[in-house]
Amino acid sequence: MTKIGGVTLEQLKNTYQTPLYIFDEDKIREQCQTFKKHFKHPELKTDVIYASKAFLTIGMAELIHSEGLWLDCVSQGEVYTALKAGFPSEHIALHGNNKTKEELDVALQFKIGVIVLDNPYEADMLMELVNEKHIPKVMLRINPGIDAHTHDYIKTSLLDSKFGLSIQDPSVISMIEKLVKHPFVNFLGTHSHIGSQILEENSFYDHVRTVLEFYASIKEKTGINLTEVNFGGGFGIKYLESDARLDLKNVLPKMLEEVYQIKTRLNLAVEKVYIEPGRSIVGEAGYTLYTINQVKTTINGKNYMFIDGSMNDHIRTALYQAKYDALVFGKEDLKKNRLYTVAGKACESGDIIIHDILLPEVKPNDLLLVKSTGAYHYSMASHYNRLTIPAVVFVKDGKSKVIVKRESFMDLLSHDEHLV
Structure with a gap:
C-alpha cells in the first residue's frame, strides 16, 4: 500500500509530518452505507446510531450527518462537538453510566433525541427535571448477562458490569413501570450492549432473544408492551490478516429477522430497532x-x-x-x-x-x-x-x-x- 485515498504516504509525511492519523473518507462512507442498507426489514423501522466515542471531531460529525446516521454521545463534550457541527439534536442519543444533573439539563435544553438512563439515580433525577414544556424520549440500559467472547475490559454485559441494571434485578421492572407512568416521560424501551470487538455472530442473536424474552416477561407482569429496542454495537473488525471478518451483510438482516420472528411469536409491540456501530465504521x-x-x-x-x-x-x-x-x-x-x-x-x-x-x-x-x-x-x-x-x-x-x-x-x- 503506497497510497490511501489516492494520496501517497510520502506526500502525507512531507505535507503534515508524523505521527499522523489518516482516514480514508470513502471507506468510512462505505461502512455507513453498509449498515444503512443491510439493517433494514420490511416489517420493522430501523435507525443506525454511530457510537462517537470511537472517533469524533466536528468534521466526523458532519460526515455522519451527511450519511443519514444518528449520533451516540456519552458526555457533554461529545454533545457540544455534535451541536457545533450542526448535527440535529433530535438525532442524538445521550448515553453514559454516570450522568450529572448538568448533562441531563443540557439534554433537555437542546431536546436530545433519546436519553438512555443507566440506573435508578439517573431515572429519579430526570423525573424531577422534566415538565410539560418538553417530554423527552427515554430508554433504560439493561444488562442481559451475555458473556460475549472478547477482552475483559470491553465486556459490558456481565451481571456485575458497571453499565445498566441486570434483567435479573426485580427492581428493573418497577423502574420501567415508574417511567412509563410519568406524565412527562415518553418511555420507549431498553438499551443494551454486550461488549466490543465481537466476531462470533451467534452472540448477536443470543442478545436479541434474551432481550425480547425479557420484554415478554415485562408484558406478562405489568401489561406494558414496549415498542422500541436498542441492541448497541460490538461488531468486530479485522485487525490482522489472520482475523476472521464479521459478515455484516449477513448478520444485520439476520438480527432483524430474529427480532421479527420472536416479536411475532411472543405477540410483542416492538416496531423500531436501533444499533450503535462505532469501531466497525471507522476502525x-x-x-x-x-x-x-x-x-x-x-x-x-x-x-x-x-x-x-x-x-x-x-x-x-x-x-x-x-x-x-x-x-x-x-x-x-x-x-x-x-x-x-x-x-x-x-x-x-x-x-x-x-x-x-x-x-x-x-x-x-x-x-x-x-x-x-x-x-x-x-x-x-x-x-x-x-x-x-x-x-x-x-x-x-x-x-x-x-x-x-x-x-x-x-x-x-x-x-x-x-x-x-
Whole structure:
C-alpha cells in the first residue's frame, strides 16, 4: 500500500509530518452505507446510531450527518462537538453510566433525541427535571448477562458490569413501570450492549432473544408492551490478516429477522430497532503513519524499532493487549525476515505499539504505517510525558484535508498557569 485515498504516504509525511492519523473518507462512507442498507426489514423501522466515542471531531460529525446516521454521545463534550457541527439534536442519543444533573439539563435544553438512563439515580433525577414544556424520549440500559467472547475490559454485559441494571434485578421492572407512568416521560424501551470487538455472530442473536424474552416477561407482569429496542454495537473488525471478518451483510438482516420472528411469536409491540456501530465504521478506515527514528538489538537478540509516536497516540496495545498489522513504505514487496518489536517515545516499559511483527529490515527515516487505527486511537490520545497529539487528515480522490490540526507546544501549555 503506497497510497490511501489516492494520496501517497510520502506526500502525507512531507505535507503534515508524523505521527499522523489518516482516514480514508470513502471507506468510512462505505461502512455507513453498509449498515444503512443491510439493517433494514420490511416489517420493522430501523435507525443506525454511530457510537462517537470511537472517533469524533466536528468534521466526523458532519460526515455522519451527511450519511443519514444518528449520533451516540456519552458526555457533554461529545454533545457540544455534535451541536457545533450542526448535527440535529433530535438525532442524538445521550448515553453514559454516570450522568450529572448538568448533562441531563443540557439534554433537555437542546431536546436530545433519546436519553438512555443507566440506573435508578439517573431515572429519579430526570423525573424531577422534566415538565410539560418538553417530554423527552427515554430508554433504560439493561444488562442481559451475555458473556460475549472478547477482552475483559470491553465486556459490558456481565451481571456485575458497571453499565445498566441486570434483567435479573426485580427492581428493573418497577423502574420501567415508574417511567412509563410519568406524565412527562415518553418511555420507549431498553438499551443494551454486550461488549466490543465481537466476531462470533451467534452472540448477536443470543442478545436479541434474551432481550425480547425479557420484554415478554415485562408484558406478562405489568401489561406494558414496549415498542422500541436498542441492541448497541460490538461488531468486530479485522485487525490482522489472520482475523476472521464479521459478515455484516449477513448478520444485520439476520438480527432483524430474529427480532421479527420472536416479536411475532411472543405477540410483542416492538416496531423500531436501533444499533450503535462505532469501531466497525471507522476502525479499518484509519491508519497511523510514523517515522522510524532508531533501531536497536539487545544482547539477547531482540530487535527494537523506535518510532516517533508512542502509547500517547496508540494506547490500545498497552491497555487491551491489542494486536496490529503494519507495513514499511517502499518495502512492501521485500521479504519479511526480521522480527521487530515496535516501541515508542514514552518513558514507559509498556510503550509498545506492536510486540512482534515480521518485516523487512528497516532503517532510520523509513515510514511505518500501522493499520486499523481508526477507532479509539485519536479519541484516547493523551499528553503523557508532555507529548503532543498528532494531526488528523481525511483523504479522498487524491486530495487530503486536515480535520484536526497538529498540536503545538503552545497548545500543550495553553491551560498552564504560573505559580507566582
